[in-house]
Amino acid sequence: MSFAGLLDFARKDIDIPASSPRNLLKDVHSQFIHQYQADHNSYMYIMSEHLRVSGIYWCVNAMDLSKDLEKMPSQEIIEYVKTCRNSDGGYGPAPGHDSHILHTLCAVQTLLIFGETIDSETSNEIASYVKSLQQEDGSFVGDIAGEIDTRFTMCSLATCHLINRPNTLNIQKAIEFIMRCYNTDGGFGTRPGSESHAGQVYCCVGSLAITGRLEEINRDRTAEWLAFRQCESGGLNGRPEKLPDVCYSWWVLASLAILGRLDFIDEKKMKRFIFACQDDETGGFADRPGDCADPFHTVFGIAALSLFGDETLEPVDPIFCMTKRSLGKLSIL
């Protein structure tokens, strides 16, 4: 870390370089994603097998949001995703890897973005896998490792909604668990008693929205906690005393959009930060200005700009982080 970097770390914010991009460089991002996805020999591609299906969803979704989906090799990707499915009904990150709810949701999202129909038998098997993850207290584990996290509740509810099997799960118990993770500051944590974190707020608010239970929380209190994530630079952090990061533009903004409180954020400053995270040479977004771009921050940077109504992008659904076009009548808001 450079000396300037150390200073930023101490004050928990960054300065936006004057030379940073000031508008959306859509075309270089499509190139970045396309190359990233196509180059199967790159170091990054080979090293990312443990999160491949999620990576595919980030790339496919970024292209769909950018109105460039037709540039992706749809048949090749669909076939690959299907080979990641296991006999337990779930999907792993790559063929031969154990199922995980994160990859199961990303697989379903990817297939739907390409307009694939998931047949009834497959949907039943996916639903039975997701059901096997729910615990006695209503919480969810992500896989056989057994870690409990409110992220897995959101992924489970979202998966069952997208395959039209919402009643597979014990919704009442799932919501009771979510509400045990609701903190007095308005945020949510990973488990009861855990500190509030923007990623978990998104997952819990999303879970309440999917199940039609948003009235369980004080919207303004939660929205205020989210609005306090905005730093002087305009960027958003995940929790107090942390540096801003472009992926939180999505977790925080989408939560505010679901709550109907997007105006709690200074949009102009926010956009300035997001634009500055773009790499104007290679394309793609980094977590912060000047860092290395990757597909994860690229999709969430683009999705955040779509939430602000950028007309060059497809409108995004704040709950499912997919285009409203691909969701069709599966949209809730």
Ligand SMILES: [Zn+2]
């Ligand atoms: Zn990040």
